[in-house]
Amino acid sequence: MLHAAPTSAIHTDHPKPVQPPTSKMTPRLLNKLDTIHHIEDAHVLHLSRQVEVFMQLLPRDNISLHPVAAGGVVYLTKAHLGSQINCTLGLGMKGLVTSNDIEQLEALHTTADLTPSILLCPYADQSALQALAMRSYVLDGFLNIYARSLHDIQVEIDPYMSFSEDLTFGPEMIVSRGAANEENGSTFIHASVAGFKDDGRSVEVLASLAESAVLRRDTILYFAKIDGQIAGCGAMALMETQYGKIAHLYIDSTPPNFRGRGVQRALIRARLNDAKSLGYDFSTIHCLPSIGTGRNAEKEGFGLAFTKPMMTKKLD
Known part of the structure; x- marks a missing residue:
């Protein structure tokens, strides 16, 4: 079932962790391009591994993930798992996004009988938001990334x-x-x-x-x-x-x-x-x-x- 991560270490000389001091994550650090890509790449990797487990648990349910334009990945599972699982991440993080790219993304959702949802990083190329607006996408909520x-x-x-x-x-x-x-x-x-x-x-x-x-x-x-x-x-x-x-x-x-x-x-x-x-x-x-x-x-x-x-x- 659960497998421990490799080269792991938990030091037993600190049985009572002290409260961490005030955050060192200054706005300047959080806005660094490498930090932003680190956070976004980790989100993509996290959801990819989660969906890969669902593919094992539900092998007959056509669960899948698909790379799409400009760094995006589409995750298609079951509608009842919600839009934070059935979504697209990373769109526009590696360049230009066109209306045709969104159309291809939508075709994948049509095949899976799911409504397209995109969790868009605010640091994505501005063409991503423009392409989504052209194809009638609307704001449907927010997710905070700490x-x-x-x-x-x-x-x-x-x-x-x-x-x-x-x-x-x-x-x-x-x-x-x-x-x-x-x-x-x-x-x-x-x-x-x-x-x-x-x-x-x-x-x-x-x-x-x-x-x-x-x-x-x-x-x-x-x-x-x-x-x-x-x-x-x-x-x-x-x-x-x-x-x-x-x-x-x-x-x-x-x-x-x-x-x-x-x-x-x-x-x-x-x-x-x-x-x-x-x-x-x-x-x-x-x-x-x-x-x-x-x-x-x-x-x-x-x-x-x-x-x-x-x-x-x-x-x-």
């Missing part, structure tokens, strides 16, 4: 992974890591669904999204516990782009009865310390503007890199 340098986190690098050492946060909370076994995978799926099921999505969809994290070879699972009970969970994907290593924190989930007790902040802090211990120097979090994840990320040293508009084809 980023953080890990250079200021003081931990040592260790060449070995250990899942046995829990991290403590105050007198009542610990964070543990999920080893590669079926019991942890099942526990993670159940805990993830428990934290998300009040947002209107079906249990089937929530379980599928959690299972896609469990089965990824680049992902480590995390569990926050209060008084021995699972109070929340999250995952960390360890990836590498041409610009460097990046740790993406995702699928954080806290059940209603444990909210407001610092669960997500503890999960974020634990993963940041582990990422730095593993030799990673950069981290990202994606979230909708309407939820509290962004506030928690900022408290743990993240800065808002940019906001992506979701552009959706207007139906006649």
Whole structure:
């Protein structure tokens, strides 16, 4: 099921991570072209690996991904998984986008019986937005992209992974890591669904999204516990782009009865310390503007890199 990332290290001399200092992600750093491409390439890689897992889980459902013009990738799964999974990323990051390029993208969606949606990086070539406007795309939401340098986190690098050492946060909370076994995978799926099921999505969809994290070879699972009970969970994907290593924190989930007790902040802090211990120097979090994840990320040293508009084809 779950496979630990290679050359991993979690240093056991730091069982109680301290709060990271104020973010070093200055606006100047976040606007550097290499940093922007690093963040966007990691988003493309993250979703590619997620969709590749869905291709394994649902081999008869014609799930696919397709490179398109100017650096874009189209992801086609099942409509009920939502527009953050069924979308296009990277469009216009490598040059000019034409109306014909968008037409080809739309043809892929027509074959899959899906409505085209593009998560557009605001640093994409301006021709991308112009081509989308020409073909009647409208704004249908936003996704906030947070980023953080890990250079200021003081931990040592260790060449070995250990899942046995829990991290403590105050007198009542610990964070543990999920080893590669079926019991942890099942526990993670159940805990993830428990934290998300009040947002209107079906249990089937929530379980599928959690299972896609469990089965990824680049992902480590995390569990926050209060008084021995699972109070929340999250995952960390360890990836590498041409610009460097990046740790993406995702699928954080806290059940209603444990909210407001610092669960997500503890999960974020634990993963940041582990990422730095593993030799990673950069981290990202994606979230909708309407939820509290962004506030928690900022408290743990993240800065808002940019906001992506979701552009959706207007139906006649």
